[in-house]
Amino acid sequence: MLKYQRIAEDIEHYIVHNRLKQGDKLPVLEELRRKYEVSKSTITKALELLEMKGIIYQVRGSGIFVRRHKRKGYINLDENQGFRSGLDEFQLTSEVLKLEVMNPSEEVMTNLSISAEEEVYYVKRLRFIHGQRLCIEESYYKKSVVPFLNEQIVSESIFNYLKEGLKLEIGFSDNFFHIGKLTKTEANLLALRTGDPGMYYESVYHLTNGEAFDYSKLVYNFQEAQFYLQINSLS
Amino acid sequence: MLKYQRIAEDIEHYIVHNRLKQGDKLPVLEELRRKYEVSKSTITKALELLEMKGIIYQVRGSGIFVRRHKRKGYINLDENQGFRSGLDEFQLTSEVLKLEVMNPSEEVMTNLSISAEEEVYYVKRLRFIHGQRLCIEESYYKKSVVPFLNEQIVSESIFNYLKEGLKLEIGFSDNFFHIGKLTKTEANLLALRTGDPGMYYESVYHLTNGEAFDYSKLVYNFQEAQFYLQINSLS
DNA sequence: CAGTGGTCTAGACCACGGC
DNA sequence: CCGTGGTCTAGACCACTGG
Known part of the structure; x- marks a missing residue:
C-alpha cells in the first residue's frame, strides 16, 4: 500500500474515531x-x-476541515457497488432469479463493446434492503473477464468477489438513469402496482485499463430508494 | 489561470477539435x-x-486514452448548475413563480446552518427544457452571500450570475434524491397527473471556504428528466 | 504580516504493459 | 527489456485568511 493511501486511511480513521463533526479543524499540513x-x-x-472522497475540504490560508453532511438511510451513489462498499451499513440481501451464460443481445453488445460471439454471464436478482424489496437487477458480465460465477457467489456481493476473489481492478463507471412507471412484471417483483414510480438505472463498469466488463440494469422501488451524492467543483 | 488548468483546457479542446473517440490514444506524458x-x-x-472530469483515463505502462461514453440528451449531474455549466447544450428556460426575501423555515435553517434571524432569498421557478416542463425549483440563498437578486437575474441562469457577477467561488455540494408520487399542486405545475412519478432532489451548495449558501429543492418531471454520472474509483 | 494551503520544479526510483 | 505512467522527495515561491 502506498504512503499517501495509508496516510489518507489513517486520517479518515482519526476523524471517525474522534467523532469529528462538519467544520472541525484538522492539524495543519506542516504538522x-x-x-x-x-x-x-x-x-x-x-x-x-x-x-475527492468528500471527507474533508481544504481552505487556503485557513486550514483543513471535516466534511460530513451525510444523511442516514441514503445510499451513496459513489460507493455503490464497484467502489468503496458503503452498503455494509445497510442489510442488503439478494434472491437470485436467474444465472446463466448466454450470447449478448444488441443492447449488451453496444454497452460492453463486444461482438455477438463473446459470451456473457447473465444474472438477474431481486435485492432487499432491511428485508424490503429494493430493486430488480439484471447484470451482464464479460465471461473473458469474469470466467466463473455460481449461485453462492451471486447470492452475496458480486463486486466483493470480483475485487477480493478475482483481484479485478475497477477503474470507472458510466451511469445513466431516469424515472418512469413500472410495468406489470416489474411491479409484481417489487410488490408494487403497475404504473407506480420507479427509477431505471444503467451502469457500465470498466477496469483500470478501460475495458468494459459489466453492464447492469436496475429498477428501484420508489418507496425504499434514496440516494446521496457529494460533488466537488474541479475548476 | 494556472499552468495545469491551461494545459488541461488545451488538451480538452484538442480532443473535441480532433473529434477523438472513446479509447483513442493521446500523446505520451513525456511528449x-x-x-x-x-x-x-x-x-x-x-x-x-x-x-476526475471523466474526460480521459490513464493506464500505467500503456498510455493516456479518451473517455467519451456520454449519451445524448442526458443531463450530467456533475456539471449541473454550480459546476461546469454543461446545460448550454440544452435549451433551458425559466418561468419565475416567486421571488422574495424571507426568514428561513426550520428546514432551511438546518440545511444552511443559520439562525432564524438571518434572511434568505426565496426563489421559486418552473424550468423548461426544449420548451417542455422539466422541473419545479425552490431555492433559498443566504442574503449575506447573495445580497441582491431581481426578476431578470432569476429568470436566467442564477449560478452564472453568482460566478460571473458576484465572483462567488463554489467549492462543493451535497445532493440527495428519491422517487415519489406527485402531489396535486406539483402535478398541475408540471402538466402531469396527481400520483405520477417524480424525482425529488435536494442540494446544498457550499463556497470554497465551506460555507453553505444555497439550499434547493427540485421536483423533476419523469418524462423529461434523464441523468448521467461518471464515477471514478479513487482507491 | 505571520500562518496556511497551493503550485511548480528537477530528478530519482518504482510498477505495470506489451513486445 | 523498454516504454509508460505513478510515487516520492526537497525546496522555492505564490496566494489567500485572519488577527
Whole structure:
C-alpha cells in the first residue's frame, strides 16, 4: 500500500474515531508532514484523495476541515457497488432469479463493446434492503473477464468477489438513469402496482485499463430508494 | 489561470477539435511535457484533472486514452448548475413563480446552518427544457452571500450570475434524491397527473471556504428528466 | 504580516504493459 | 527489456485568511 493511501486511511480513521463533526479543524499540513515523516507533496496527495472522497475540504490560508453532511438511510451513489462498499451499513440481501451464460443481445453488445460471439454471464436478482424489496437487477458480465460465477457467489456481493476473489481492478463507471412507471412484471417483483414510480438505472463498469466488463440494469422501488451524492467543483 | 488548468483546457479542446473517440490514444506524458515545457508533475496534475472530469483515463505502462461514453440528451449531474455549466447544450428556460426575501423555515435553517434571524432569498421557478416542463425549483440563498437578486437575474441562469457577477467561488455540494408520487399542486405545475412519478432532489451548495449558501429543492418531471454520472474509483 | 494551503520544479526510483 | 505512467522527495515561491 502506498504512503499517501495509508496516510489518507489513517486520517479518515482519526476523524471517525474522534467523532469529528462538519467544520472541525484538522492539524495543519506542516504538522501532518512531521507526524508522518513524508514530504509535503505526499501529504497533499493524501488530503486531495480525502477531498475527492468528500471527507474533508481544504481552505487556503485557513486550514483543513471535516466534511460530513451525510444523511442516514441514503445510499451513496459513489460507493455503490464497484467502489468503496458503503452498503455494509445497510442489510442488503439478494434472491437470485436467474444465472446463466448466454450470447449478448444488441443492447449488451453496444454497452460492453463486444461482438455477438463473446459470451456473457447473465444474472438477474431481486435485492432487499432491511428485508424490503429494493430493486430488480439484471447484470451482464464479460465471461473473458469474469470466467466463473455460481449461485453462492451471486447470492452475496458480486463486486466483493470480483475485487477480493478475482483481484479485478475497477477503474470507472458510466451511469445513466431516469424515472418512469413500472410495468406489470416489474411491479409484481417489487410488490408494487403497475404504473407506480420507479427509477431505471444503467451502469457500465470498466477496469483500470478501460475495458468494459459489466453492464447492469436496475429498477428501484420508489418507496425504499434514496440516494446521496457529494460533488466537488474541479475548476 | 494556472499552468495545469491551461494545459488541461488545451488538451480538452484538442480532443473535441480532433473529434477523438472513446479509447483513442493521446500523446505520451513525456511528449506533452516537452510540448508545454513544464515539469512532469504539472502535466500529471493536468491529466489528473481531466481524469476526475471523466474526460480521459490513464493506464500505467500503456498510455493516456479518451473517455467519451456520454449519451445524448442526458443531463450530467456533475456539471449541473454550480459546476461546469454543461446545460448550454440544452435549451433551458425559466418561468419565475416567486421571488422574495424571507426568514428561513426550520428546514432551511438546518440545511444552511443559520439562525432564524438571518434572511434568505426565496426563489421559486418552473424550468423548461426544449420548451417542455422539466422541473419545479425552490431555492433559498443566504442574503449575506447573495445580497441582491431581481426578476431578470432569476429568470436566467442564477449560478452564472453568482460566478460571473458576484465572483462567488463554489467549492462543493451535497445532493440527495428519491422517487415519489406527485402531489396535486406539483402535478398541475408540471402538466402531469396527481400520483405520477417524480424525482425529488435536494442540494446544498457550499463556497470554497465551506460555507453553505444555497439550499434547493427540485421536483423533476419523469418524462423529461434523464441523468448521467461518471464515477471514478479513487482507491 | 505571520500562518496556511497551493503550485511548480528537477530528478530519482518504482510498477505495470506489451513486445 | 523498454516504454509508460505513478510515487516520492526537497525546496522555492505564490496566494489567500485572519488577527
